[in-house]
Every structure is written in structure tokens, then in C-alpha cells.
Amino acid sequence: MRDEVRRLGRRWGRELAQVEFTVEEVPAVEPWFDGPVPLGQTRPGTGGRPVRIVIFRRPVEARASGERETGRLVRDLLVEEVADLLGLSPESVDPSYDSPDD
Numbered sequence: 001m002r003d004e005v006r007r008l009g010r011r012w013g014r015e016l017a018q019v020e021f022t023v024e025e026v027p028a029v030e031p032w033f034d035g036p037v038p039l040g041q042t043r044p045g046t047g048g049r050p051v052r053i054v055i056f057r058r059p060v061e062a063r064a065s066g067e068r069e070t071g072r073l074v075r076d077l078l079v080e081e082v083a084d085l086l087g088l089s090p091e092s093v094d095p096s097y098d099s100p101d102d
Contacts, residue, residue, distance in 0.1 A: 001055055004075050008082060008094065015086055020050045021078070027056050039063065040077040042085055053081045 005021045027038045037059045045051040055077055064070040076090075079097045083090040090097040 001074055001078070004071075004078050008078060012082065012086070012093065016082065018045075018050050019082075019085070020052045022052055022054050023057050024054050025056070026058050039073070040081055042081045051085065053078065053085070 001021065001023055009016055027041065029037070038056060039059050040053065040055045043052040043054060055074060060070060060073055060077070064073045075094075075096070076098055079090045079094045083093040086093065
């Protein structure tokens with residue numbers, strides 16, 4: 001994840017300067033939750049805390065088949081969360097979004 005955050009930071013450093021990127025094991029969902037398990041999430045900043053973009057490690061690993069696919073999934077998740085945060089399309093944030101090539 002660090003490599004992808006650094007890569008996005010080279011292009012969007014100023015816009016992402018106050019954003020914290022973290023990895024958590026699993027999302028907190030209610031027992032009655034009925035839907036796909038989230039792979040990532042953007043949490044608003046409150047009380048002086050920065051906006052946090054979180055990637056959930058175990059659901060990502062369960063979805064991907066191997067390291068290469070995990071890397072692509074993390075890249076695309078981060079791009080989607082950053083795009084949503086900035087009000088842009090994922091392709092505007094990163095032209096390699098959703099492409100099979102690295």
C-alpha cells in the first residue's frame with residue numbers, strides 16, 4: 001500500500017497532504033449486515049483528526065488470487081477512494097486505473 005500511496009502522492013501530494021492512509025484487518029460490520037464486505041473506506045475527519053482512507057487487508061486478500069492481483073486491487077481501491085474524496089473520476093486520478101498492466 002505504501003508504494004501506491006507514494007505513487008499517488010507524486011501527482012496529488014498537495015490534495016492528499018492532510019489525508020491519512022491506513023490498513024485494518026477487517027471492517028466493522030453489524031452482525032445483521034447483508035451485502036458485500038467492504039474492501040476499503042474513507043472516513044471523514046472529525047475533531048481535528050484527518051480524513052482516513054482505510055484498506056481492509058483480509059477481505060482484499062480473500063478477493064485476490066496472488067500478490068500481483070492483490071497489488072492491482074489495492075491500487076484500484078486507493079484510486080477509487082481518492083477520486084471520490086476529490087470529486088473526480090478514477091481515470092482522472094490515475095490513468096492506469098482498472099487496467100491489467102502495472
